[in-house]
Amino acid sequence: MAQVKRGAVTPARRRYAKRLQPADRREQLLDAALHIVAESGFADVSIAAVAERGGVTRPVVYDSFGSRDELLADLVERETTRMREAVLRAMSEVDGSIESGADPRDVLAAALVRFLAEVRAMPETWRLVYFPLSGVPSTLRERVEQAHDEPRGPLHRVLGAWLTGRPDADEVDLDVLVQLIQGLIQTAARLVLDEPDRFDVDRILAPFELVLFQES
The missing domain is CATH 1.10.357 (Tetracycline Repressor; domain 2)
Structure with a gap:
């Protein structure tokens, strides 16, 4: 068995977003978008910004919303x-x-x-x-x-x-x-x-x- 050298730095584990049901994930991402709008306006809402605010990757956002326009439309509707x-x-x-x-x-x-x-x-x-x-x-x-x-x-x-x-x-x-x-x-x-x-x-x-x- 390979031994870990003393003093070696163990790489930090990547943090993954908690697995949620699709409906719950949509609500979480809409909440993230709402926070962004309240702080700085609609113009600052993007798929990347919502992903970062929600602690997920952009593909996760795209799984819930096909585009930024769809996300904003659903946010305003809610x-x-x-x-x-x-x-x-x-x-x-x-x-x-x-x-x-x-x-x-x-x-x-x-x-x-x-x-x-x-x-x-x-x-x-x-x-x-x-x-x-x-x-x-x-x-x-x-x-x-x-x-x-x-x-x-x-x-x-x-x-x-x-x-x-x-x-x-x-x-x-x-x-x-x-x-x-x-x-x-x-x-x-x-x-x-x-x-x-x-x-x-x-x-x-x-x-x-x-x-x-x-x-x-």
């Missing part, structure tokens, strides 16, 4: 689906609360609290929508922009209920009001994403209610 589900959870009680006669101001405030909690829970996902990211492929830009408008339907209903019976209701364009409030909500989300420790829910909610819901 994240916009997550956003849509989060908005549905945040707005889930809006219609029932309005029908039961709850004050629309309380309904909207509660929905805002739930929505900001969803944003805090998935910051990298929401950065795709609320922060300007370089290199968004033109074929995906429409999908990303649509995610901005997910709350519009529930907002239209709750603000319409709020205007009902107000003496100045005829002077207010509901569509304009919805877009203005949607802009305030998006600004609140950006504050939470940018400085979550500084901007808690109470700090955001107080001026929001003051600006929107002054007593008539």
Whole structure:
């Protein structure tokens, strides 16, 4: 038997990626791509960058995604689906609360609290929508922009209920009001994403209610 010379350096074993089921591997690689997008934008996403971030080789990435475009399309599909589900959870009680006669101001405030909690829970996902990211492929830009408008339907209903019976209701364009409030909500989300420790829910909610819901 050959003897190892004293003092000889034993080559380090190459580390191999943990074997995962195909679906789990796809999720892992999509997570790696999401981290890259959140940090530096779509332009920096490549098969090589995702492989390095995921701790695998490029052939492993190609086993899951045929191209960079396919990977990005699947990433946007996954994240916009997550956003849509989060908005549905945040707005889930809006219609029932309005029908039961709850004050629309309380309904909207509660929905805002739930929505900001969803944003805090998935910051990298929401950065795709609320922060300007370089290199968004033109074929995906429409999908990303649509995610901005997910709350519009529930907002239209709750603000319409709020205007009902107000003496100045005829002077207010509901569509304009919805877009203005949607802009305030998006600004609140950006504050939470940018400085979550500084901007808690109470700090955001107080001026929001003051600006929107002054007593008539």
